[in-house]
Amino acid sequence: MHLSRYFLPILKETPKEAEIVSHRLMLRAGMIRQETAGIYAWLPMGLRVLRKIEQIVREEQNRAGAQELLMPTVQPADLWRESGRYDAYGKEMLRITDRHEREMLFGPTNEEMVTDIFRASVKSYRDLPLNLYHIQWKFRDEVRPRFGVMRGREFLMKDAYSFDLDKESARHAYNRMFVAYLRTFARMGLKAIPMRADTGPIGGDMSHEFIILASTGESEVFCDKAILDLPIPGEDTDFTADLSPVITDWTTPYAATDEMHDAAAFEAVPEAERMSARGIEVGHIFYFGTKYSEPMNAKVTGPDGAEVPVHMGSYGVGVSRLLGAIIEAHHDDDGIVWPASVAPFHVGIINLKPGDAATDAACADLDAQLTKAGLDVLVDDVDSRAGAKFATMDLIGLPYQLIVGPRGLKDGVVEVKARASGERATLSPQEAVNRLIGELSS
């Protein structure tokens, strides 16, 4: 991709509405544009990152045995009357009336709908366990949207729903999602800490929020530092096996949000190991038993011939929110510092002198080689000054910059700069290509 033809409306000045750093940087880097309060258009650069995050979430859901479907954004009110939530949900739900005066709504979540899909087709315990998920836009009419995409009204969420015969098998479904989440967030360069969350009327120990630490986080969190160093389950994890030892490892060290904080238990953690910080919730997993299956009559016949309501859980990831969360965790004074796994492009080639035949040719060759190796490349071929190019490239935060100018080429070298460390290496073009492919291919 050539920057001269790419729609990337960079802002030099910070729009005044942006308070927190991720919001500022997303606007300045031309990733999003606010259309109205809490509702954003995703510009090409922002969309690229959104898609990469989505894909990681998808891969890990699939790996854990969940199956993707896609449910609509607009739902009929009647479905929500079955669970009683049409009245209970309140003003956060965007209600719509169609031309036939039928009551509709823009979905804030999909428990009712997925339960409807399930009950229409699944009648036997033999078809369990089942986990269905989708990645779809949601709308919650927040009283006060803020922090850019971190708390928008329209947002992209992955929500999975598990169906099991009883509570014990539901626990296995829960554990699979727990492990999938550990892997998902780690792949995005985030340290997500599972914290026990309020289970409401259901009770029990099966609800966790996944929190990443960031100074601009919305809630205060307390944890034992030991949890930060726990190993992330590998790609080879067998999701059909008993995962409870992993869950035990991850739920033993103290970790709680302020709502669930137990000061006495926290005091028991050695002082040097105690940490209190601010956090952003990026995922939430929840077992809710028969809360929907019972009123909505989603039953299966068990091995004993008796009909029982299925035990369900739901598992959310705030996909669009993750962009903000990742930037909060990965930025510096000059701009964004994308982890390679979610970066909009892997490499930015800076052509210091567009129009110079040798420089243009070198850039084209480097672009071709890197692209052929499967990397996403953005070539800055804009006729502007070096300083402006460096500033732009630092702002958009691509993991590596490949700096190509006539001065270096005369000596047969180009420069590779790692965005995160600022480290620069002067190499031959071929060495540079090899180095980048080595660092970035996965």
Next chain:
RNA sequence: CGGGGUAUAGCGCAGCCUGGUAGCGCAUCUGCUUUGGGAGCAGAGGGUCGCAGGUUCAAAUCCUGCUGCCCCGACCA
């Protein structure tokens, strides 16, 4: 939903108090110079001054109402 701000060019702002027909910086366009960390000079284009009423010879400016957006709090992936 309570409290507080704010609305003037794509972005950031001044002008409003004391009414006289709109300005600055950045960005954009043209030309020349410049060229390894957000260049300089010269010129140009771009505005229903949030909307609707009212006062006045005259309203961005004064008055009334409405709306959008932002911030603080209560609530959420």
